Amino acid sequence: MKSSARLLCVALLAGCGSAARNNNPITDGGGSGNPDFVPNPQMCVGLQCQIAQCDNGGDTTLSGRLFAPNGADPVPNAFVYVPNLGLPEFPTTVSCDLCGDIGAAATSTQTAYDGTFTLKTVPSGDSIPIVFQLGRFRRVINMPIAPCAAQSPAKDPNVDGVRLPHHDAELDAHDSIPRIAIATGDWDQIECVLKRMGLDRFDLYDDRGGAPPPTVGTLQQLLTDSQKLQGYNILVVNCTQNQFESIVAQANVKQNLHDYVAKGGRLYATDWAYDVVNQIPEFASFFCFQPDSGAAAMCSMNPQTPGVADSFDAYNNNATIVDPQLAEWLTLFPGVIDNQKQVSVQYSFVVLSGVASDMMSFPTKVWVQGPAKSYGTKPMTVTFDYMQCGRVHFSTYNTEPNGFVPDQTRFPNCVTDFSPQERILEYLMFEIASCIPNPG
DSSP states (O other): OOOOEEEEOOOSOTTOOHHHHHTSOOOOSSOTTOTTOOOOTTTOOGGGGGEEEEGGGOOOEEEEEEEOTTSSSBOOSOEEEEESSOOOOOOSSOOOOBGGGSOOEEEEEEOOTTSEEEEOSOBOEEEEEEEEEETTEEEEEEEEEOTTOEEOOOOOTTSSSEEOOSSTTSSSTTOBOOOEEEEOOSSOOHHHHHHHHTOOOOEEEEOSTTOSSOOSEEHHHHHTOHHHHTTOSEEEEOOOOTHHHHHHTSHHHHHHHHHHHHTTOEEEEEGGGGHHHHTSHHHHTTEEEOBTTOOOOOOOSSOOOTTOBOOSSOEEEEEEEOSHHHHHHHTTSTTSOOTTSEEEEEEEOSOEEEEOOBTTTBOEEEEEEEEOTTSOEEEEEEEEEETTTEEEEEESBOSOTTSSOOGGGSTTSOOSSOOHHHHHHHHHHHHHHSOBOOOO
């Protein structure tokens, strides 16, 4: 017998399912077989009124797979949803971007480690907006949805699914990527990781004395201008020489960095850029760096001496991936991770002795750890959420596996393939961009 569909109101909740439908009974006035009834407008609003109730436990579903802007790398933990009452614009400056703030959704889900998803109880109609969102990354498609049927969005050209956009408004006016500022470095170039991910819009700030690539200003100019800084969603500070010590020594820079993260900014620093994190008094209590003198690390609520970390000798190791989903995601790329969940990581310099955590307000997470010189197993990649609003990321290793980066290989002349450690940082770029979990 052919299944009939009828419209049903559901609760105005992201991710509502069959239980929500069953808790909202309505009367169609013409019997359960009438698919054309008009629901009571006082019981539902927006696209939630276009969710069909299907016979025999059926459902209207949408399944597919989400990829990075390069169309090749799966994106985990992204929200896939149908906005119920229209899609709001992102703020023009940093904001807390809590996970519960994706807007009132008629239905929602999240992508798995491999980018796959199944969206259930989808509203039906000729043009239903489907939103793919990870923090300020957002792709919007409009497609016809047949009631009580399983379907998939059309695949993008040369992609086995749907990809995030290369830049704002690429394929739809609501398409978006985060605004990203990057301080170039002598021994690191995360800008090449972003290029390999498929992003083609970000701003470079120079801290290499005017050498390539072209930049829009210096990091000092950015960090001393709080309004300009808060116009970026993510600030990436590459590993470079110790010029950061003098920049961060300025009281206004310390305050600007603190305020940037406290208001929702994401700070992503590697290796010798550790003073950008460690010299901010409010951040210092979360990371403890091993002094170069060999003395025992003294963790306190105050910053350690600038440049104190044991950071002058490179160490390589088979680092262990601590986070299960990161380890699972890395298996998607042959030759990156072994059966012991280890990845070959080269050119770590700084030694992170330990981390502290306030799991209620400032949860800290270790993603990667491994043997560090003679100090035993130490954290190597760590993030912490600050004030339930912003996020700080630090890794002890460069993205570049070959040490010093010659000018001729710099952005935009990036090496084609990801190194294993760049794969880790690609995943962490998804992570640092993502929304902050709601309190509780």
